[in-house]
Amino acid sequence: MTAPLMTPAAASQSTPPPVVQVRDMDFSYGASVALHDINLSVEYHRVTALIGPSGCGKSTLLRCINRMNDRVTGARVTRGEVLVKGKNIHDADVDLTQLRKQVGMVFQKSNPFPKTIYENVAYGLRIHGEKNKSVLDEAVERSLTHAALWEDLKDRLHTSALALSGGQQQRLCIARAIATVPDVLLMDEPCSALDPISTLKIEELMHQLAKEFTVVIVTHNMQQAVRVSDYTAFLHLGKLVEFAPTEELFTNPRERLTESYLRGTFS
Amino acid sequence: MTPSPSNDNPFAGDNSGIQKRETAARWALRVGSYIVVLITLAIMLHIFTKGAPVAFQSKWPFVNTKFLTELPATLHVIEDQQGNHIETDVNGADAIKKQLGDNFRAEKTISYSGGGILGPIIGTALLVIVSVGVALFLGVACAIYLSEYAKHGKFLEMVRLAILNLAGVPSVVFGLFGLGAFVLTAPKFVSVVAERSVLAIPLGFTTLSFEGWDTCVLSGGFTLAFVILPVIITASEQCLQAVPQGFRETSMALGATRWQTIRYSVLPFATPGILTSSILGIARAAGETAPIMFTAALAFKDKLPWQKDMPPLPVDASIFAHWEQSVSRFLGIFTESVQALPYHIYTLAAKIPQNEYAERAQYGSVFVFLVLVASLAASSVMLRKRLRAKYRW
Numbered sequence: 001m002t003a004p005l006m007t008p009a010a011a012s013q014s015t016p017p018p019v020v021q022v023r024d025m026d027f028s029y030g031a032s033v034a035l036h037d038i039n040l041s042v043e044y045h046r047v048t049a050l051i052g053p054s055g056c057g058k059s060t061l062l063r064c065i066n067r068m069n070d071r072v073t074g075a076r077v078t079r080g081e082v083l084v085k086g087k088n089i090h091d092a093d094v095d096l097t098q099l100r101k102q103v104g105m106v107f108q109k110s111n112p113f114p115k116t117i118y119e120n121v122a123y124g125l126r127i128h129g130e131k132n133k134s135v136l137d138e139a140v141e142r143s144l145t146h147a148a149l150w151e152d153l154k155d156r157l158h159t160s161a162l163a164l165s166g167g168q169q170q171r172l173c174i175a176r177a178i179a180t181v182p183d184v185l186l187m188d189e190p191c192s193a194l195d196p197i198s199t200l201k202i203e204e205l206m207h208q209l210a211k212e213f214t215v216v217i218v219t220h221n222m223q224q225a226v227r228v229s230d231y232t233a234f235l236h237l238g239k240l241v242e243f244a245p246t247e248e249l250f251t252n253p254r255e256r257l258t259e260s261y262l263r264g265t266f267s
Numbered sequence: 268m269t270p271s272p273s274n275d276n277p278f279a280g281d282n283s284g285i286q287k288r289e290t291a292a293r294w295a296l297r298v299g300s301y302i303v304v305l306i307t308l309a310i311m312l313h314i315f316t317k318g319a320p321v322a323f324q325s326k327w328p329f330v331n332t333k334f335l336t337e338l339p340a341t342l343h344v345i346e347d348q349q350g351n352h353i354e355t356d357v358n359g360a361d362a363i364k365k366q367l368g369d370n371f372r373a374e375k376t377i378s379y380s381g382g383g384i385l386g387p388i389i390g391t392a393l394l395v396i397v398s399v400g401v402a403l404f405l406g407v408a409c410a411i412y413l414s415e416y417a418k419h420g421k422f423l424e425m426v427r428l429a430i431l432n433l434a435g436v437p438s439v440v441f442g443l444f445g446l447g448a449f450v451l452t453a454p455k456f457v458s459v460v461a462e463r464s465v466l467a468i469p470l471g472f473t474t475l476s477f478e479g480w481d482t483c484v485l486s487g488g489f490t491l492a493f494v495i496l497p498v499i500i501t502a503s504e505q506c507l508q509a510v511p512q513g514f515r516e517t518s519m520a521l522g523a524t525r526w527q528t529i530r531y532s533v534l535p536f537a538t539p540g541i542l543t544s545s546i547l548g549i550a551r552a553a554g555e556t557a558p559i560m561f562t563a564a565l566a567f568k569d570k571l572p573w574q575k576d577m578p579p580l581p582v583d584a585s586i587f588a589h590w591e592q593s594v595s596r597f598l599g600i601f602t603e604s605v606q607a608l609p610y611h612i613y614t615l616a617a618k619i620p621q622n623e624y625a626e627r628a629q630y631g632s633v634f635v636f637l638v639l640v641a642s643l644a645a646s647s648v649m650l651r652k653r654l655r656a657k658y659r660w
Binding site for chain 1: 418511513514518521536
């Protein structure tokens with residue numbers, strides 16, 4: 001059985017609409033406004049990086065895309081809309097579980113479940129009702145291969161995921177997130193807790209992942225944004241200051257604020 | 268200035284009050300701790316030296332099986348002219364008296380001090396099973412709701428306060444509550460409504476009558492469940508909160524519903540702690556006397572709960588009739604009143620004249636009781652260790 005993945009060739013036949021569109025969005029936690037007037041378009045099979053100083057709202061923006069902010073009491077979108085695959089995700093007929101199945105997420109801290117490697121990767125499929133052993137086996141192998149872990153781990157799939165190194169754990173989390181074959185993969189500072197070599201491996205992985213998925217990554221590391229992303233959005237104090245192709249933004253920023261941030265003249 | 272070599276100690280203490288107070292504080296705290304340990308040891312040692320000889324014996328099988336497998340009975344002590352004491356039960360007394368003939372001098376009877384304590388052990392076990400079953404179901408449900416579903420705010424604070432208050436209610440009040448709620452008014456299905464029924468709802472084939480369950484295992488078990496409920500709720504909630512938030516986030520981000528998240532990536536990791544708390548609850552439920560005094564316990568009962576008289580079935584009774592009687596015999600266990608260890612100890616200690624024979628029964632019961640509770644606690648620790656090793660994060 002072949003995986004129902006969209007190949008880059010199929011995607012580029014016509015110019016598809018952006019997979020994620022954020023339009024005129026305001027977002028607040030209770031009374032405090034966290035994001036103001038955000039406009040952002042994420043293209044299929046591109047890596048889009050969100051950068052900015054701490055507390056600028058880049059993680060909040062990322063979590064708006066799969067509605068993970070719903071878990072926070074008082075957090076809500078107060079204006080504008082978020083469209084994923086052309087559908088407003090705040091519509092009443094949107095099933096959150098389906099949205100999150102198609103918009104996967106990898107967190108800052110690698111947090112594999114204290115289960116076996118196999119069960120970690122199969123988790124997403126199992127909760128969506130997949131019971132067929134061969135489908136699960138196939139998905140586990142495919143996901144681990146994508147995450148560049150299959151060769152290392154194929155002989156100990158049924159041992160605890162907690163025995164893996166930090167970098168491997170984070171790649172396992174990536175494998176777990178892509179097992180349900182999402183269209184978009186959100187990554188919230190996925191390398192911030194990793195050593196340089198593990199970071200490098202995940203950055204290499206991201207180029208591969210972009211062939212199959214659309215990646216949105218939050219990073220506080222500007223070099224990382226340069227290395228991995230096609231587009232970069234710079235946020236500051238809850239506003240999207242500049243959004244441009246990465247090369248353009250880093251070599252020739254249009255905004256003074258962007259320029260001074262890139263030069264490190266403000267924190 | 269170069270420091271001149273001298274015999275002066277540059278770090279010498281100044282013998283000020285500060286140091287003296289430090290020493291005094293350390294010793295006061297130390298003595299306090301030692302007193303606690305000493306008292307605990309004294310209690311344990313006392314009960315062990317007096318109780319162990321009753322529960323164990325020097326001959327094979329080293330355990331006093333009679334004490335552990337017989338119901339309590341009246342002890343008959345017969346004294347002969349030489350001053351020898353012969354212990355026997357009510358059945359053996361006459362034969363021994365006849366055998367002694369003129370040699371017989373006196374006979375003493377001591378209530379409840381003969382036989383064994385099987386009845387109280389079984390009764391306590393049944394009460395614990397019912398109460399922990401009920402408390403675990405209600406308590407874990409409540410803890411999951413509070414920890415995973417309820418919105419933070421005034422209401423939640425009030426619920427927490429209510430649970431804390433419940434923990435502070437004296438156990439005799441729980442006993443009276445159980446008497447009113449379970450013994451006298453709890454609903455049950457009956458064919459003939461009793462006169463004291465508060466409310467009877469006819470359902471056609473039967474009637475749901477609020478006439479209470481009488482003093483029985485069920486009433487006592489439910490009452491004890493409410494005694495240990497606050498402990499189980501609080502402990503379970505802490506165990507749930509101890510599961511990393513990241514597990515919940517990851518699970519939700521993979522598209523799991525809230526219940527799936529709880530079921531697959533929260534509860535399995537909280538279970539070791541919840542089980543530990545429940546076993547501590549068992550120890551508490553087993554030890555409470557006041558809540559079962561009005562609701563379940565009897566001072567004496569000559570039958571085990573399943574030894575209820577039932578009309579003998581005809582020889583040609585169908586297999587269904589046998590099956591039906593077995594089921595009603597099993598269910599009957601829970602609608603019987605029982606003896607329980609703490610109440611039995613109370614009876615032995617306060618309700619019968621004190622002498623060496625009564626004392627022996629007292630210490631034996633207390634010793635067995637302590638061993639039971641201690642082994643429960645030990646098994647909880649072991650269970651937690653095993654589960655922790657399996658679900659460590």
